[in-house]
Amino acid sequence: MSSTGEAALSLVLLGNPNCGKTALFNLLTGSRQKVANYPGVTVDRKEGQLTTPAGRQFRLLDLPGAYSLNAASIDEEITRDVVLGALAGEQRPDMIVCVSDATNLKLNLRLVLEVKRLGLPMMLALNMTDLARKRGITIDVAALQRELDMPVVNTVAVRRGGASDLLAELESAVPAKPPGHAGARPPAAAWLAPDAADVTATQREVRRILAACVREPAIDTRFDERIDRVVLHPVWGLLILAATLFLMFQAVFSWARLPMEMITAGVGAFGEFLGTHMPESLLRSLLVDGIVAGVGGVLVFLPQILILFLFILALEDSGYLPRAAFLLDRLMGTVGLSGRSFIPLLSSFACAIPGIMAARTISNWRDRLATIMIAPLMTCSARLPVYALIIGAFIPQTMVGVFNLQGLVLFALYVAGVVSAMAVAAVLKMTVSKGLQHPLLLELPSYRLPHGRNLLLGLLERAKIFLLRVGNIILALTVLLWFLSTFPGAPEGASGPAIQYSYAGMLGQALEVIFAPIGFNWQISIALVPGMAAREVAVGALGTVYALSATGDDVAGQLGPLLAASWSLPTAFSLLAWFVFAPQCLATLAAVKRETNSWRYPLLMAGYLFTLAYLASFVTYRVALVLTGGGHA
């Protein structure tokens, strides 16, 4: 049993969706995991390190959830190809740990039997055994072990120590890898797609095994069904959904206020500290006006992003998200989408990129393409900094009934995005995909309380992604912009602010010709250029442009009041309308290129979004001009 000199064996976790597989993965690996993509595709590849109490090392791979090896989605194809050893760049696993929901073996065991036929070393983890016990389900593990001819262990993925049986089994059951095994790995297994007779026979076998090993009282479904009677109700259900989303966005604004104020104060103090302790120089200008003002102004929105993701992850964990998909399926079907589009689109509220990637769970290509094309219309969190800045500067903090006016405006912007997405999807339905039927086949899992550790790990993952984006792309662009707006310096005896004579000023003034009809001044036009890389950069860019062009010293953290003083209300509204539509994100377009494997769709997307943005801003600006009595522009 010595682990010295032994290469880490590779394990995969394989199981149905909703069997608690990822929670088990989190329990086994803790924070020692890394998330990447499978080569060539963007299905999440989660790998982690696992060390047994005796010191045995394993590499653990969390495969995408699958109902069957007979794949109906890209996720399932990945799972099948990994266990078959047929995926390029991925070694065939040494051992498979099948994870099954112990409360739902009738559904889960079929996959176990299917995988067993591959003949790989394998064991079964009966997960959620605590719930099974609570429901009066008794499983004769010894008998099940005999019937399946593989080790069977109980696990409770949401409890500390809930995988101790699994770890103990790993200590003893795994054959030591033969020395010099590299290259001596088992060849790819042969696998034939089953036909109806195969599946029927397997299902009969499942029922025979269940009869022999599991005693289950009549399923007590009252708890779930009492909730579902309300949650899935056509009227109450939709009201609950609307209320949930509304609460989510109010929370994003109100809970985040305190941490945001703290970050603003901290960043401001840091900039001031640098400003007073460094000699007047280009370096000081770069640090204070470029890096601290730019990145600090973006970092401040991390609390909002985390709160948003806390809601999304909790809704996902609780089992509510698929129910929202159920509620919206027919409504989304009228514009040619499926209920499954809902989850990618909801993710797009955080960022279009994970949303576009999540569209892989939609097995139908046309549904998927439609979902991808409208994903950028969902108000992503990168737009929040822009919205928050402009709303904070131009919309008063008054209460309308019980609601905050600022919150209402934000809500209206989200609604505008959703409504236009539906309109675009409807147009796609009428032109591209006429009268085709796509399967839904969506599982509505039992309700569960979201689990703290899983939420935390999920949040950490998002925070890391956001901060890395801030750290890399945004920092680079802020510095580039600082350079563009600092050089060349103003000529002798110049009267305007220095930035007007810089490269950025020239570019902005050139763009102003295009943007003047929709009310944008040259400062905004400049900020839109680096904003192409990521929308939130526009805020940092405005900060840089205004910090550099203003004559006072106190502009570092005070962008909002400055904008309120220098922009008209129609300009502010026009910019809000612009950000509802604008294709202001090269990363999104790159993701679309990758996901559709063609330049056609990202170019199409950029074209239609730019057109919509310009039209919307134009209408908004003109209407607002008339309403505010500022008749001409």
Place this chain on the structure above:
Amino acid sequence: MNGALELISLFDLPQGHEGTVSGGNVAAAGGDAARELALRLYEIGFVDGERVRVVARGFPGGEPIAVRVGGTIFALRRFEAERVLVAPLRNGRAKP
């Protein structure tokens, strides 16, 4: 069992009612897509003799339907539910 009763499509089973899946029909017809769908329905448990119950219906048009099969609820669209034939139970109304 309910051999005497007529078979109806799962989509036509009223909300809250129970039925028994009648096998040997879902995979009978259609092209590749229809066969794949039928296989998947088998795989997730819509096999001969299995009890099913319509838990909820969507809006508008009563579509999709949420069906309990075994210990799981699946949401199916109309054309998917119509691939499954069921024999309604005589006293099909489940206790509230």
